[in-house]
Amino acid sequence: MTAPPILIAGGGLAGTALGWALHERGVPFLIVDPNEAGTCSKIAAGLVTPITGKRVKPSWRVGELLPVALALYRRVEMLLGGEFYHERPLVRLFKEAHEVEWWRGRADEPGLDQWVDAAAPLVDPALVHSEFGGFVQRQAGWLDTAAYLEASRAFFENISAWRQGVIAEEEVDASENGVLWQGEDFSHVVFCRGAEQRTGSRFFSWLKFDCARGVIASLKVNLAEVRIINRGCWLLPHTAGHWRAGSTYEFDLTTPMETSIADLHRKLSLLLRIPFEMSETQAGIRPIIKHRQLVLGRHPAHPRVCVFNGLGSKGVLRAPYFAKMLAEHLLDDKPLEPVVDVRAND
Numbered sequence: 001m002t003a004p005p006i007l008i009a010g011g012g013l014a015g016t017a018l019g020w021a022l023h024e025r026g027v028p029f030l031i032v033d034p035n036e037a038g039t040c041s042k043i044a045a046g047l048v049t050p051i052t053g054k055r056v057k058p059s060w061r062v063g064e065l066l067p068v069a070l071a072l073y074r075r076v077e078m079l080l081g082g083e084f085y086h087e088r089p090l091v092r093l094f095k096e097a098h099e100v101e102w103w104r105g106r107a108d109e110p111g112l113d114q115w116v117d118a119a120a121p122l123v124d125p126a127l128v129h130s131e132f133g134g135f136v137q138r139q140a141g142w143l144d145t146a147a148y149l150e151a152s153r154a155f156f157e158n159i160s161a162w163r164q165g166v167i168a169e170e171e172v173d174a175s176e177n178g179v180l181w182q183g184e185d186f187s188h189v190v191f192c193r194g195a196e197q198r199t200g201s202r203f204f205s206w207l208k209f210d211c212a213r214g215v216i217a218s219l220k221v222n223l224a225e226v227r228i229i230n231r232g233c234w235l236l237p238h239t240a241g242h243w244r245a246g247s248t249y250e251f252d253l254t255t256p257m258e259t260s261i262a263d264l265h266r267k268l269s270l271l272l273r274i275p276f277e278m279s280e281t282q283a284g285i286r287p288i289i290k291h292r293q294l295v296l297g298r299h300p301a302h303p304r305v306c307v308f309n310g311l312g313s314k315g316v317l318r319a320p321y322f323a324k325m326l327a328e329h330l331l332d333d334k335p336l337e338p339v340v341d342v343r344a345n346d
């Protein structure tokens with residue numbers, strides 16, 4: 001007898017990566033998602049930025065995570081046809097003197113040169129503020145998240161592994177042997193609900209979320225550049241003549257949208273010396289868990305009920321690696337690393 005499928009609540013970057021990890025192992029699964037427009041994963045810029053943050057340092061475990069992420073996106077492209085992941089150099093410009101100092105302090109760190117193209121030119125200083133200098137990152141890029149998610153959804157639906165709907169946690173009947181939901185049997189349920197998990201969760205109310213809203217916009221600007229530019233905010237040459245710009249970080253989710261849009265406009269004027277026009281602003285809530293990079297694994301009291309959440313602002317980079325880790329945990333009993341195991345947060 002074949003094992004019942006794994007039920008996945010949510011088809012964002014987390015649930016979709018888990019779907020692929022299971023599909024590639026030949027394990028049946030069902031993603032249930034309301035398929036709403038404008039979710040966090042669908043509006044995300046999809047950037048992968050190896051060196052990041054105010055302290056200008058390599059992103060957490062980027063050397064391990066990036067090859068796994070790229071390999072998954074390339075395999076999905078091969079299988080489905082299309083190009084979802086676009087490798088693009090990224091020009092990181094410093095906006096304050098202390099960033100220059102941080103960077104100088106790191107210049108001799110072993111392995112840093114794999115992310116830096118020291119010979120590449122910066123930007124035209126007449127068009128872009130670059131008075132503190134900067135550097136060009138290699139191995140950066142962006143995932144067209146909306147296209148990747150839609151193509152994955154269509155493929156999964158075709159093999160009866162995706163269904164439009166919502167999984168109310170109260171409707172999940174979890175026992176030692178499996179999970180019953182709406183009269184169907186599953187081996188496990190994995191909640192990949194992103195920031196929606198933060199309120200009213202029956203199983204995971206003890207997780208402490210500290211989510212940040214982000215605003216992103218389309219941009220009209222007359223700039224002949226094919227690279228991503230970052231100086232306090234980023235500019236992404238998206239499709240021919242069309243730019244995206246972002247993003248803001250508001251931990252107070254009650255901040256009015258107008259304030260966030262004005263903040264993004266202000267950041268862009270500190271980046272661009274030339275006129276620009278913002279339009280089509282969108283907002284999403286990044287799922288961030290306090291003091292944790294992310295969490296995954298089994299509920300301490302209900303081992304058939306699992307979670308995969310907290311991807312923060314790095315869903316593209318992190319989802320494939322940790323989806324694979326979760327799949328190996330559920331299928332092969334491979335232990336989770338304590339740093340991500342949800343039980344360590346209990």
Ligand SMILES: Cc1cc2nc3c(=O)[nH]c(=O)nc-3n(C[C@H](O)[C@H](O)[C@H](O)COP(=O)(O)OP(=O)(O)OC[C@H]3O[C@@H](n4cnc5c(N)ncnc54)[C@H](O)[C@@H]3O)c2cc1C
Nearest residue numbers: 010012013014041044045046047167194214284314315316
């Ligand atoms: C403005 C902005 C810019 C960003 N830019 C980047 C970037 O450049 N690079 C990057 O890597 N990351 C970026 N991120 C972060 C990235 O979007 C997140 O890390 C990622 O989308 C989180 O994915 P997720 O699947 O956990 O959550 P979500 O995308 O929120 O997906 C959760 C899904 O679950 C569904 N759901 C919720 N409840 C239920 C239920 N009960 N039953 C069934 N389904 C349910 C939701 O409808 C949704 O589809 C950005 C985020 C924002 C807001």
